[in-house]
Amino acid sequence: xxxxxxxxxxxxxxxxxxxxxxxxxxxxxxxxxxxxxxxxxxxxxxxxxxxxxxxxxxxxxxxxxxxxxxxxxxxxxxxxxxxxxxxxxxxxxxxxxxxxxxxxxxxxxxxxxxxxxxxxxxxxxxxxxxxxxxxxxxxxxxxxxxxxxxxxxxxxxxxxxxxxxxxxxxxxxxxxxxxxxxxxxxxxxxxxxxxxxxxxxxxxxxxxxxxxxxxxxxxxxxxxxxxxxxxxxxxxxxxxxxxxxxxxxxxxxxxxxxxxxxxxxxxxxxxxxxxxxxxxxxxxxxxxxxxxxxxxxxxxxxxxxxxxxxxxxxxxxxxxxxxxxxxxxxxxxxxxxxxxxxxxxxxxxxxxxxxxxxxxxxxxxxxxxxxxxxxxxxxxxxxxxxxxxxxxxxxxxxxxxxxxxxxxxxxxxxxxxxxxxxxxxxxxxxx
Amino acid sequence: xxxxxxxxxxxxxxxxxxxxxxxxxxxxxxxxxxxxxxxxxxxxxxxxxxxxxxxxxxxxxxxxxxxxxxxxxxxxxxxxxxxxxxxxxxxxxxxxxxxxxxxxxxxxxxxxxxxxxxxxxxxxxxxxxxxxxxxxxxxxxxxxxxxxxxxxxxxxxxxxxxxxxxxxxxxxxxxxxxxxxxxxxxxxxxxxxxxxxxxxxxxxxxxxxxxxxxxxxxxxxxxxxxxxxxxxxxxxxxxxxxxxxxxxxxxxxxxxxxxxxxxxxxxxxxxxxxxxxxxxxxxxxxxxxxxxxxxxxxxxxxxxxxxxxxxxxxxxxxxxxxxxxxxxxxxxxxxxxxxxxxxxxxxxxxxxxxxxxxxxxxxxxxxxxxxxxxxxxxxxxxxxxxxxxxxxxxxxxxxxxxxxxxxxxxxxxxxxxxxxxxxxxxxxxxx
Numbered sequence: 001x002x003x004x005x006x007x008x009x010x011x012x013x014x015x016x017x018x019x020x021x022x023x024x025x026x027x028x029x030x031x032x033x034x035x036x037x038x039x040x041x042x043x044x045x046x047x048x049x050x051x052x053x054x055x056x057x058x059x060x061x062x063x064x065x066x067x068x069x070x071x072x073x074x075x076x077x078x079x080x081x082x083x084x085x086x087x088x089x090x091x092x093x094x095x096x097x098x099x100x101x102x103x104x105x106x107x108x109x110x111x112x113x114x115x116x117x118x119x120x121x122x123x124x125x126x127x128x129x130x131x132x133x134x135x136x137x138x139x140x141x142x143x144x145x146x147x148x149x150x151x152x153x154x155x156x157x158x159x160x161x162x163x164x165x166x167x168x169x170x171x172x173x174x175x176x177x178x179x180x181x182x183x184x185x186x187x188x189x190x191x192x193x194x195x196x197x198x199x200x201x202x203x204x205x206x207x208x209x210x211x212x213x214x215x216x217x218x219x220x221x222x223x224x225x226x227x228x229x230x231x232x233x234x235x236x237x238x239x240x241x242x243x244x245x246x247x248x249x250x251x252x253x254x255x256x257x258x259x260x261x262x263x264x265x266x267x268x269x270x271x272x273x274x275x276x277x278x279x280x281x282x283x284x285x286x287x288x289x290x291x292x293x294x295x296x297x298x299x300x301x302x303x304x305x306x307x308x309x310x311x312x313x314x315x316x317x318x319x320x321x322x323x324x325x326x327x328x329x330x331x332x333x334x335x336x337x338x339x340x341x342x343x344x345x346x347x348x349x350x351x352x353x354x355x356x357x358x359x360x361x362x363x364x365x366x367x368x369x370x371x372x373x374x375x376x377x378x379x380x381x382x383x384x385x386x387x388x389x390x391x392x393x394x395x396x397x398x399x400x401x402x403x404x405x406x407x408x409x410x411x412x413x414x415x416x417x418x419x420x421x422x423x424x425x426x427x428x429x430x431x
Numbered sequence: 432x433x434x435x436x437x438x439x440x441x442x443x444x445x446x447x448x449x450x451x452x453x454x455x456x457x458x459x460x461x462x463x464x465x466x467x468x469x470x471x472x473x474x475x476x477x478x479x480x481x482x483x484x485x486x487x488x489x490x491x492x493x494x495x496x497x498x499x500x501x502x503x504x505x506x507x508x509x510x511x512x513x514x515x516x517x518x519x520x521x522x523x524x525x526x527x528x529x530x531x532x533x534x535x536x537x538x539x540x541x542x543x544x545x546x547x548x549x550x551x552x553x554x555x556x557x558x559x560x561x562x563x564x565x566x567x568x569x570x571x572x573x574x575x576x577x578x579x580x581x582x583x584x585x586x587x588x589x590x591x592x593x594x595x596x597x598x599x600x601x602x603x604x605x606x607x608x609x610x611x612x613x614x615x616x617x618x619x620x621x622x623x624x625x626x627x628x629x630x631x632x633x634x635x636x637x638x639x640x641x642x643x644x645x646x647x648x649x650x651x652x653x654x655x656x657x658x659x660x661x662x663x664x665x666x667x668x669x670x671x672x673x674x675x676x677x678x679x680x681x682x683x684x685x686x687x688x689x690x691x692x693x694x695x696x697x698x699x700x701x702x703x704x705x706x707x708x709x710x711x712x713x714x715x716x717x718x719x720x721x722x723x724x725x726x727x728x729x730x731x732x733x734x735x736x737x738x739x740x741x742x743x744x745x746x747x748x749x750x751x752x753x754x755x756x757x758x759x760x761x762x763x764x765x766x767x768x769x770x771x772x773x774x775x776x777x778x779x780x781x782x783x784x785x786x787x788x789x790x791x792x793x794x795x796x797x798x799x800x801x802x803x804x805x806x807x808x809x810x811x812x813x814x815x816x817x818x819x820x821x822x823x824x825x826x827x828x829x830x831x832x833x834x835x836x837x838x839x840x841x842x843x844x845x846x847x848x849x850x851x852x853x854x855x856x857x858x859x860x861x862x
Contacts, residue, residue, distance in 0.1 A: 025525060028514070028555020032522040077507055080782055083459070084515055091463040094456060124459020351511055 013052050016232070019225045020404045027407060030224050031350070031414070038417040040350045042085060042173070042195040046409040047358070047370070048343045049330035053273050055404065056234040056330045057412035058280075059370070060210055062200045062420075063177040064346060065101075066356075067119070068111035069376040074346075074354030075119065081348035082123035088349075089193055090170045096125040097155075097162070097169035099186075101176050102133035104152060110142060114150050116175060119348075130155040130164050132176070132183050139165075160190030171195060177202050179285075180317035199423050202316070206284045207325045208238040209423065214415035221411055232408055235263050235328040238284065242324050244304075244313035253281060254298045256326040261298070264328050275331060278366050284323035286315040292368040294329060331365045336377055340365050343402075345409035352406040444483050447663070450656050451835045458838060461655050462781070462845070469848040471781045473516060473604070473626040477840040478789070478801070479774045480761035484704050486835065487665040487761045488843035489711075490801070491641055493631045493851075494608040495777060496532075497787070498550070499542035500807040505777075505785030506550065512779035513554035519780075520624055521601045527556040528586075528593065528600035530617075532607045533564035535583060541573060545581050547606060550779075561586040561595050563607070563614050570596075591621030602626060608633050610716075611748035630854050633747070637715045638756045639669040640854065645846035652842055663839055666694050666759040669715065673755050675735075675744035684712060685729045687757040692729070695759050706762060709797050715754035717746040723799045725760060762796045767808055771796050774833075776840035783837040 020027065045064035046057045070078065086093055098120075100113050113129055120127045130153050139153045153164045162185065163169055171193040174186075178201025186198060198204070215233055222229035237256040242249035257279050264277035276296065283291030291312050295301065304312075313321055332342045334357070341359035345352060357377045360369040421427065451458065476495035477488045501509065517524055529551075531544050544560055551558045561584050570584045584595045593616065594600055602624040605617075609632025617629060629635070646664055653660035668687040673680035688710050695708040707727065714722030722743050726732065735743075744752055765772045765788070772790040776783060788808045791800040852858065 025552075025555050025557050029523070029525055032514075032518050032524075032555070035518070036522050073504065077511055080508060080511055083463075083782070087463050087466070091467050092460070093463075094460055121456075124456050124463070126456050351514070 013050065013055060016055060016227065017400055017404050019227055020407055021400050023225050024403075026224055027221075030221070031410060034414055035350050038414065038421065040347075040413055041200065041416050041420065042089075042349070044347045044409075044413045044416060046345050046347075046412040048345060048405055048408055049332045050334055050343070050405075051275075051331040052333040053271060054231045054330065055408055056232055056328075057214065057408055058234065058327070058330060058342075060214075060412045060416050061177075062196050062205070062416060063175055065109055065112045065175065066344070066376065067115040067346070068108065069356045070115065070346060070354040075122070077351065078119045078346075078348050078353040079122040081351040081353050082119050084351070085349035086120075086123055086125065086171070089195070093170040094126055095163075095167060095169040095171075096120050096127045097164065097167070097172045098127060098129045099132055099155070099172060099174050099176050100129055100152070102131065102135070102180075104131065104133070104136075104142075107144060110144055110150055111148070113175065114144055114148050116173070117150070120173070126167075128153060128164055128167055128169075130162075130167075132185055155185065157185050160188065161192055162186070162189055174201075177316075179203070179315070179319055197420065197424070199425055200420055202285050202319070204423055205419075206323070207282060207286070207327075208236065208284050208323070210415060210419050211236050211325065211327070213418040213422070214412055217411050217415045217418065230267055232411065234330055235260055235267075237326045238323065239326065240323045242322060244309040244321065247309070250301055250304075253324060253326065254301050257281070257295055257298045257301065260326050260328055278329035280327050280329045280368070281312075282325050282327060283312075283315045283321040284325050285319060286321065291315040291321050291324075292370075294367050295326075296366075329366050332369070333365065335359075339375075340367075340369060341377070342369055343405050345405055347409060347413055350410070350413075352409060355402070355405070355409075444481065444486060447486065447658065448831055448835050450658055451838055452831050454656050455834075457655055458652075461652065462841060465845055466781050469845065469852065471778075471844055472631065472847050472851065473520075473780070475778045475840075475844045475847060477776050477778070477843040479776060479836055479839055480763045481765055481774070481836075482706075482762040483764040484702060485662045485761065486839055487663055487759075488645065488839055489665065489758070489761060489773075491645075491843045491847050492608075493627050493636070493847060494606055496540055496543045496606065497775070497807065498546040498777070499539065500787045501546065501777060501785040506553070508782065509550045509777075509779050509784040510553040512782040512784050513550050515782070516780035517551075517554055517556065517602070520626070524601040525557055526594075526598060526600040526602075527551050527558045528595065528598070528603045529558060529560045530563055530586070530603060530605050530607050531560055531583070533562065533566070533611075535562065535564070535567075535573075538575060541575055541581055542579070544606065545575055545579050547604070548581070551604070557598075559584060559595055559598055559600075561593075561598075563616055586616065588616050591619065592623055593617070593620055605632075608747075610634070610746070610750055628851065628855070630856055631851055633716050633750070635854055636850075637754070638713060638717070638758075639667065639715050639754070641846060641850050642667050642756065642758070644849040644853070645843055648842050648846045648849065661698055663842065665761055666691055666698075668757045669754065670757065671754045673753060675740040675752065678740070681732055681735075684755060684757065685732050688712070688726055688729045688732065691757050691759055709760035711758050711760045711799070713756050713758060714743075714746045714752040715756050716750060717752065722746040722752050722755075723801075725798050726757075727797075760797050763800070764796065766790075770806075771798075771800060772808070773800055774836050776836055778840060778844055781841070781844075783840060786833070786836070786840075 041062050043064055045061045047059040049056055049058050117127045132155055136154045142150045155162055173195055181203045182198045182201055218229040218233035237260050239252045239256050260279050261277050278296045281293045281295055332340055334341045336357055336359045339359040339361040340363055341357040344358050345355040358369050358374050360374045362373055363369050472493050476492045478490040480487055480489050548558045563586055567583055567585045573581045586593055604626055612634045613629045613632055649660040649664035668691050670683045670687050691710050692708050709727045712724045712726055763773045767788055767790045770790040770792040771794055772788040775789050776786040789800050789805050791805045793804055794800050
């Protein structure tokens with residue numbers, strides 16, 4: 001059932017794994033205390049890269065799709081975590097409304113919605129799916145593979161509350177990352193919980209803000225573990241006012257690329273790493289694997305042709321790129337059936353509930369795998385992240401490896417929690 | 432992996448199952464609201480009997496052993512629930528002390544302790560096992576099957592706190608049901624959480640108090656489901672001042688037996704049930720399957736010989752029986768590999784985390800199965816209790832059956848919560 005997994009089983013990552021396993025009680029206590037002060041995002045997925053010598057999150061998604069890739073074995077954990085989440089937010093809840101992405105033709109995405117509906121239904125809620133897309137004008141039943149079906153309904157706003165015809169939800173779950181901006185219909189809701197909040201959408205979110213929070217989290221957690229935070233933190237720089245089409249600001253990007261490459265080179269030297277450093281230039285407001293470019297040499301930026309530049313200039317839902325983040329590239333040294341793979345960890349409330357490998361047969365170890373052609377292989381994260389094997393030889397135990405992934409994913413989730421606090425437009429109310 | 436299960440797939444139980452499945456969101460909401468007002472016991476196991484026409488808890492254990500019977504697949508749920516429980520009680524916790532039963536030679540029981548230690552360790556705590564038995568004078572390593580080992584240490588009380596040498600726990604988990612009375616060393620602890628509390632021990636607990644609470648819970652939940660509460664509630668009566676050795680009070684027991692049998696007979700008639708009613712006479716303070724007798728006719732009580740009476744007179748740790756409960760006997764119509772079986776459901780905090788079948792090849796459908804010779808067959812409760820299959824034909828879906836078991840087990844847990852509130856000696860502090 002679990003496919004053959006080839007990972008680099010030597011090098012500093014094993015020392016890191018050993019530290020993480022040895023520090024488990026301290027780590028769990030540290031998270032418990034953090035969650036007393038900070039609210040976890042409602043649900044989160046984190047893409048992780050294991051370079052064999054370092055391990056780092058490269059993307060933190062606050063509107064995770066892909067729940068359909070979780071195995072049936074992982075569902076009970078997701079249901080239990082959903083129960084805990086709902087209980088905290090609205091114990092009286094009867095009804096939950098899920099607001100999906102507007103592009104709803106993709107059957108994988110629709111299966112993701114069906115899975116979310118199942119999870120929250122099993123947690124004891126009546127769950128319906130209401131679209132904010134102007135194209136959805138009436139209730140539509142969509143048949144899915146494996147005999148499932150999904151009913152997509154148009155949302156209705158009545159007296160300040162959002163719902164469906166004859167369906168008034170207590171909680172509204174966004175599975176729409178709001179790349180195109182928050183529609184007015186979602187604003188100023190009357191006594192309804194909208195989760196995640198509007199400012200978690202990509203009109204407000206910036207990768208650079210997230211990774212600045214993550215850097216802080218990594219430094220603090222590094223002290224708990226007694227490690228160099230670089231082992232879990234990707235270095236980065238930010239450039240504003242970039243226009244790929246006119247090439248405006250690309251010289252500043254070049255300077256940043258050079259600076260980040262220099263820092264990485266020094267770290268590689270310090271650790272005796274023979275790999276060639278690279279960076280990944282990403283849209284600061286980007287998601288969905290769009291607007292992403294691997295750069296090995298600052299000169300590469302001079303050689304971009306018009307087609308490539310046009311492609312980089314626009315991200316999801318046609319949003320233009322103005323700012324970019326230049327992030328240390330983290331190799332992925334994991335392979336499944338010969339294809340390059342990276343783990344994606346899923347969390348509900350503060351709990352790791354599952355995960356899978358994203359693999360791409362046509363991409364290299366230094367490339368973005370979130371691209372058409374990617375495949376997903378669920379792995380038994382359910383057991384693994386909770387069940388580290390104390391005393392196992394470093395690098396030899398899959399559960400220990402996955403526990404470590406769960407820790408790093410939770411660090412990224414905590415960074416997202418800091419980030420959402422810092423960007424909360426209503427924050428002054430609580431001061 | 433899952434053994435063949437033969438259950439009565441016809442009769443009123445299917446209607447009950449259908450009601451339970453149809454009412455899932457209402458049921459889960461009802462539990463959520465109950466847990467806002469009442470604190471669940473720290474951990475609970477509940478023995479359930481499925482008669483094919485009714486389903487009822489017959490024993491609720493607040494110091495559950497048998498955690499070793501949970502499968503590896505169930506452990507992640509237990510770990511996640513343990514994380515939630517610890518977070519509520521003492522988020523700063525580093526150390527947990529488990530106090531086991533004093534009779535610690537049984538290797539099954541020791542495996543149970545090792546499993547509990549594993550669960551709370553995985554939840555992020557340093558866990559050690561400290562005995563209050565005067566026989567445990569020094570730290571002892573005990574080898575267990577499968578290469579595991581367990582270290583049993585003598586407890587130390589210093590400045591009002593209980594711990595081990597160089598080990599000061601924040602929380603003390605009792606896995607000792609205190610049948611022999613609460614030792615003074617456990618009393619008046621200084622700023623430590625003792626869970627479950629002392630009054631959950633069998634010196635204070637009474638089966639009749641529990642089932643009175645359960646009756647109340649069953650009536651209220653019966654209204655939610657729109658069912659006759661008898662379908663989930665075993666009728667009972669209580670007799671005080673019974674002395675089996677002198678036969679004092681046995682006439683009163685006979686009267687109760689007659690009364691309960693009469694009530695059951697009327698219910699059987701109402702539902703057209705052809706079975707012969709029976710009752711189970713149990714020690715009101717009893718546990719561990721001791722002091723239990725199946726009675727089909729009040730006259731049976733006159734025919735008890737000296738040996739049987741002496742056996743009934745004493746329960747665990749040599750405690751004498753003074754009061755008895757006369758409980759409606761609930762047949763078990765489930766069989767595994769030909770042996771009579773009853774489900775046992777395990778809960779941590781408010782969550783169902785697993786379960787197994789207790790089966791006994793030498794016992795009848797109307798007998799107590801908690802007796803030497805019983806075997807345990809884990810079932811995939813982990814998936815099942817969380818993942819009912821809506822739309823499945825009643826009686827045809829194992830997950831739906833197990834979801835129903837999880838609901839009834841939680842009702843019994845809720846009754847235990849009411850019971851502990853009512854018997855709390857410190858209750859007036861909170862009034």
